Amino acid sequence: MHPMPSDKPWAIVLAGTIPHIPLIENLKARGYRVALVDYLESPPAARLADEHSRVSTLAMDDVLALARARNAELVISACVDRANVTAAYVAERLSLPAPYGFAMAELVANKLRMKEELVRLGIPTAAFRVLGSPAEASHLTMSFPVVAKPIDTGGSKGVRKASKAEELQLAVDEAFKVTRSTQILVEEFLQGEEVSADCMVQDGQPHILVLRKRYVQRGVDGAVLSAYASVSPAAISAAAKQRIHRVTRDIARGFGLRTTPLLVQFMVDGDDARVIEFAPRVGGGLNYRFVLLGTGVDIIDATVNAYLGRPTALADHAGRGYLAANHVYAEAGRFGEVRNHEQLLDEGIIAEFYVHKARGAPIGASMTSADRVASFMVRADSAEELLRRTREAMQRLDVLDVDGRSIVRRDVCLQAL
């Protein structure tokens, strides 16, 4: 007997990260067979896909060849930096549906070109200079503090603050170390608080679903580390909120975004809000859970709709109470287990809990997002209750290493909003 040939169309998903698990489930429910592209041997989403090709999501022509071989009807990435550039490239070559073109995707994936375009459009962002070599650091004419950063990376890789001349060379060297480009950026360090806007743009109109404040830990030598918590609603002034709405509209209009998820990062100082960067995609990690719990909007489903040119109902996206995503860090070592999270879930102190490490996995000392051990979501009706629950969860949670020693970092936790 021959197996019945399936006439289901193929969708290709770029990267098998955790948020792409619901993406694959969504595509299957829509009747697609799913081919996953990820160079890792067993990324978290691989077990859901119908097949898995160990190809890099950045290898645009390899993905194009796969899409041709499968006669794919959709090539998609929802939550992964730069994979959306590959998706846009393949879609354009094969005339597949996509939320935006390759030129736009490429422009925004390059922090220098993005910044130049922001300036041209009159959108407020940090002043910057371009360095073509580490040696140029000594000629820099900017007042301190500044931030050195690569133009082609993500996840705060190689992003470092320099508060005085003596710190600048190290910061610049670190950025050059991790970039594949010949240039890096040095930016004016923006004071204030970091706020992210998770948006859906539909018919050119951005809808801000969630405005959350990101709580960032700064490391040794000014290294800019990733956030340890996100809280919505963001406690900022009404004027700053208004400015964020205006700037988000200007970005959608200026960059010609019609229907797409959009993530915009701001620095808010009093009533002032300036753009650090933006990306026409969903944020990584727990971001999609945050939007779902905070608003009821399934932004993964909305992203698939955006690829297919279909609208999503966003009618009741007004925020529902207070919400925090908290990340649990630990001292460097080998991960053993987490304790007490199930009780906290049962008691309703935390709403959701995620472990990011398998037993025996190394925990580095860098405290970047790769070193997160676990994350948990907390909901509450007031800011005070949100803080109280978060603190209680942090006090009761424990992280043990493989030898049973407690290594949890209880000091890295929300203290005030």
Ligand SMILES: Nc1ncnc2c1ncn2[C@@H]1O[C@H](COP(=O)(O)OP(=O)(O)O)[C@@H](O)[C@H]1O
């Ligand atoms: N000009 C700036 N002023 C202050 N902080 C900044 C500035 N640029 C970046 N940062 C900090 O560094 C982090 C990472 O920088 P970002 O430009 O967002 O790069 P990435 O693509 O790695 O996320 C930001 O989330 C913010 O905390």
Ligand SMILES: [Mg+2]
């Ligand atoms: Mg960023």
